[in-house]
Amino acid sequence: MTVSVDIRALIERRKQGYSLEAPFYRSEEIFALDMEAIFRKHWIHVAIEPDIPEPGDYVTVELAGESVLIVRDDDMSVRAFHNVCRHRGARLCNEDKGTVGNIVCPYHSWTYNLSGALMFAEHMGEKFDRCKHSLKSVHVESLGGLIFVCLAEEPPADFAVMRAAMEPYLLPHDLVNCKIAAQVDIIEEGNWKLTMENNRECYHCVANHPELTISLYEYGFGYQPSPANAEGMAAFERTCVERAAQWEAMSLPSVEVERLSDVTGFRTQRLPLDREGESQTLDAKVASKKLLGEFRQADLGGLSFWTQPNSWHHFMSDHIVTFSVIPLSAGKTLVRTKWLVHKDAVEGVDYDVENLTAVWNATNAQDRTLVEYSQRGAGSSAYEPGPYSPFTEGLVEKFCDWYIRRLGAHVGA
Template sequence: MKVSADIRALVEQRKAGYSLEAPFYLSEEIFALDMEAIFRKHWIQVAVEPDVPEPGDYVTVELGHDSILIVRDDDMQVRAFHNVCRHRGARLCNADKGTVGNIVCPYHSWTYNLNGDLMFAEHMGEKFDRCKHSLKSVHVENLAGLIFVCLADEPPADFAAMRAAMEPYLLPHNLADTKVAAQIDVLEKGNWKLTMENNRECYHCVANHPELTISLYEYGFGYQRSPANAEGMEAFERTCIERAAEWEAMSLPSAEIEQLLDTTGFRTQRLPLDRSGESQTLDARVASKKLLGKFEQADLGGLSFWTQPNSWHHFMSDHIVTFSVIPLSAGETLVRTKWLVHKDAQEGVDYDVKNLTAVWNATNDQDRALVEYSQCGAGSSAYEPGPYSPFTEGLVEKFSAWYIGRLAEQIGA
């Protein structure tokens, strides 16, 4: 797509170590470029395997003007298609989720099987070739139960590198053997990049997230050492070393992997939880009595996994929380949060949904407000890019650098 000279200049002149210029958060033209350069060309995390536990189960996801249909086929494989009939383009599945035997167009009843093949199309004549009118497939990858799609004709090839690095970290939590205990969608009146920037730092956590910081060490995501906190930071570092040795002995990797500037950027690390914590709850104890996978021990810390451009996830011994960010416009963003527990856990017996979701419900609402404050500020004539903290906002800089790099690649800057 063509871009104006002003946008090209903004991309070329971006100052490293500083927040982005205001148009990156406000401009609908830049938003359209984001959708083309980022959300149509990269691996986007959109669902989890338990969203479609049985053959015929489906979910739909909207990425810009494209509706994506994710369905489990009869061979238990997860497939993805454009949610568009090959007859006259009607949307096939109009609910957020559901179950079908076959995929039937509501307009003229063209019928597709779960592999996307056109099986039935009445009144099309003897010369009509059904094989030429199958559903258009979308690239899909299943990373240890996290579902990614890519709309590009040729998706980034380095997904395999992320899979090789991350499967040893994620597979012990056995996400595929969980169920979605709760899902909450939050509409933030802010640009998607502000949502992601807010997630990539915990500079704001102590002042804004009292529920989250019950179980999270404040030193865990970057901190400037000082005489006042030196003792606490040293104690935290010792705890990390001791717990990492325990986890490695249990075949639970914990070491940081950071590849945030790769095309398919990602980062992971397992850190201990505070107060001898077991889980991200209001009392730092497990939210579900039924532990995941083959775990027999509750205090296994918190495994965090971030992906560029749109997701982050927290894996604990008893439950998993996944976050997927979907841009809606320059000033609106959908944040979809799912809480996963063991598929055999019983609500009211093994877990209580209110307790399970309390920390991140509160945190999401607090973050929504912060993103909206930032969106308002970006619209002020007084706004200018401000410096990132080298101690606590390094991951924000890496997100911004990754983002600008993708735009530069798109426009040939």
């Protein structure tokens, strides 16, 4: 592809340990490059298996200018296709989600089975070969119930590395046997990278997230050591060691795994929750009485899972919260949050939706405001890249470094 000298120069002069230059957040040209180099080339988290629990259930996702149709087939496998009829290109499924027996084009009724094969096309003549007109597949993988797609012709091969590392962490929480208790979509008036950068640090948490910090140890996500906090940090470290030993004995791994610089970058860690916490709720107690999988005790900490470039997830004993970030334009981003509980949990008996969602609804609203502040600030003539904290913003740097490296690899910078 032909790339302007300015974009290549921006990539090459990026200073490590500093935020990105303003065009990375505001330029529509760079946004188009992001879609081509990042969102069309990498594994992108877009859905979860409880979105499509039964054969014929589907969801549609708008990603980098493409509509992707994700469906459960008759063999209970997860399939993904371009949501485009092979006749004259009509959009096949026009709702966000639904259920079908077969996939029927609303224009001329070309009919495909759930595996994408064309089964019926009237008035096409005896020489017409249905086998040459199946739906075009999109690469899809499920990791512990988290669904990823890749629009590239050849997807990154290292998804297998992430699977091998993460399944021991994720599978005990049994996401595939959960149900969606709530879903909230919000639009942030900011660039997708600002959304991700904000997620990758908790420097801002104490001042901005009173609901979230009820259950989170303030030392759990980076802190500058000082004589004043030495005792608290030492106590936190002892708690981590003690709880890790307990979890390991229960076959619940907790040790940090970090491969954020991989093409399919990811990181995970299980940490204790504060106040003898059980879950990320306003009282740090479980939101659902029906625990996940085969869990028999509630205080199993919080397992966090981050993926490059667009997701983060929190797994607890009683519920799971998943987040997917979908860029819409240089200054507009969709953040989709889903709360999952055990499929047999009964609303109003085992859980209350308002209590289940209170912490992250508040946190998402607060984060949206912060992202929008940053987007507006990046438009100022006074903006210039500022230094990251080496204690609290290391993961922001790793996200930006991954992004710049992937962009550079694409354009040859």
